[in-house]
Amino acid sequence: MSNSTFNSPEFNKRLARRHAAERRFKLIGLGAIVISLAFLALLLFIMMRNGLGGLNWDFLSGSDSTDPHVAGIWGAAKGSILTMLVTLLLSFPMGVLAAIYLEEFAPRSRWIELVEVSINNLAAVPSIIFGLLGLAVFINTLGMPRSSPLVGGLTLALMTMPVIVISGRNAIKAVPPSIRDAALAVGASKVQAVFHHVLPLALPGILTGTIIGMARALGETAPLLMIGMRAFIVTPPDGITAPSSVLPMQIFLWSDEIDKAFVQNTSAAIIVLLVFLLVMNGLAIYLRNKFEVRW
């Protein structure tokens, strides 16, 4: 190898050009991240600037009103809580039981394959389609009360269940077979092995998935718009069949108001919603870190 090939000016120039291209590429990558994060920061900053001034006890404990200075968030928050309660009570047991069945008991058959395909697809169906389903089935066919947390919760439960099933299956799959084998070896039945040994070990993972699914449901607006949860409600709902609003819907309704003073309300409501979501996601991360076992 002659020395001149690696020391010629052309070679050095080419090398410098290639290194410059390398640096440029790296900078573009960094730039992409910075732009994305800057957007997030801008969004949070604008909501804070507009909304922090409106956060006070009256706002947190009041209900919707045509007067922006009186309007508060509690009515919608209570609606959200009731809706989430219905969603959780339905989607969690259903999702966990379905995950257990599919992961531990299901025979390999065409039917089960159909179930799996439909769960994977349901997880990717646009949320507004679930709203159309809720409107057509729960309200028009079964005659349940419009705008109620019951119907909202049912609709969101159908949407959340696939998420719980998928994360539940992953959590159950992560429990090593030796646990099952040990239980079976000392005479437990298959059902006992699963319910007494596999499920408790998989539970943190399932709960993490459930919380993430619930956080998604809490921020969801479009399906609830379909089932009419956009009514103007001045009193907090007293039950799951009373007409009600939910937090994201309140944000949507206020964002439509002409009165400039509602900008503050909307932003403050967004802060409240984001805090809720942050707490839920934080809880999910905490659960995962605290209870996750690496086998």
Place this chain on the structure above:
Amino acid sequence: MIGLGFVGWFAARGRARLLYTGRGSMHSMPGYHGWHMALWILVPALLAWAAWSAIMPGLVDGAVLADPIAAQLPDGDMHRASILADARNMAANPDAVAFDPLAQELAVPMRAAQSRFGMIGGILVLIVALAGGGYGFTRVRAGFPARTHVERAVLALLLIASLMAILTTFGIVASLLFEAGLFFKDVSPIAFLTGTHWAPGNARGVDIDGNFGAVPLFWGTIYIGAIIAMLVAIPLGLMSAIYLTQYASSSIRKWVKPILEILAGIPTVVYGYFAALTVAPLIRDTAASLGVANPSTESALAAGLVMGVMIIPFVSSMADDALAAVPRAMSDGSLALGATRSETIKKVLLPAALPGIVAGVMLAISRAIGETMIVVMAAGAAARLSANPLASMTTVTYQIVQMLTGDQEFNSPKTLSAFALGLVLFVVTLILNIIALRVVKRFREAYE
């Protein structure tokens, strides 16, 4: 009833305990006998209750119609049914105000009939529960395999839960097809799918076909969701995935990735508000200062831009997975030959990961075109075929919301058109998802 179940559980367990005479004397643990008994009480009772609630309204109506006041009811079926519904409402809720004085009068016998049949139903359910419990109790024996029976019931429950998914899918398809079918009775599917004029407001009588042309909606959806949003999301998402997986140190990666994921966790209504409050006016003012005449506040650009940002983490994590699936030996080989990192990424990694990335982009598109709140709040209602990003444009999801949130009667073609649009949206996203999932699967297998 649950109390009764508890009683049964304790009774059977207690009796089973008495039967225990030493190791191996019984097939099942006493607790299983308890569960077996509780199931025998609860399941038949629940079935009886469900059956009774299904037939009770008919019996109540029959009793009310036999009442002398009911003789004044008009003959028309619809009117009759509406007065009865009114009376039912009155009976359930004493504060309600009836539209018809007749309903007011009927509420009294209605309430009486309801309480009478409710009582009969309650007694019936109780008898069934006791009979089931009695049968269950007689089966508590040392040799009785209670555990096997209980476990069979548990498996049935699990199976039912997993069938819910199919039921949901079936429910979606059935309701969309049914309502869209009603719509296509009035409007020809060809006019709907190929027409270019969308004005459901003036759709009446003969020219109904001409006003339900959904092409501008499809165009708006594709333009905002698949073009503008992807122009934002693909470069930013892909480049951040490349930087995070190839350049960033693991400590930076550990911090930046979750923060980036926050973008995906923010509710869409917040993005919509941000788009309408900040991004759209910004774009309008910029356009105005650049000399564009009368830029509108609602623009396809604002909605698409914000939607693109929302999709970034999604594209980024899909690209992340695709890049991670490429075997290390491939990039190591390229680096060993003297290629720089960026050359390796561009010439080796990206081509190898391309199928996975394309599948990820398809999933991202399917998510973007189904997105509702951002376009509802920022894109506008005008259905037009235009390539101008500053024009206000409408999408399929926007129109679904628009058609269903007004106060029209339910069966007008206008409201039904929402279900036809929903059907199109469902089919398109389904196809995108199925293809993408299949590509991802094949791509993974290729490198395993």
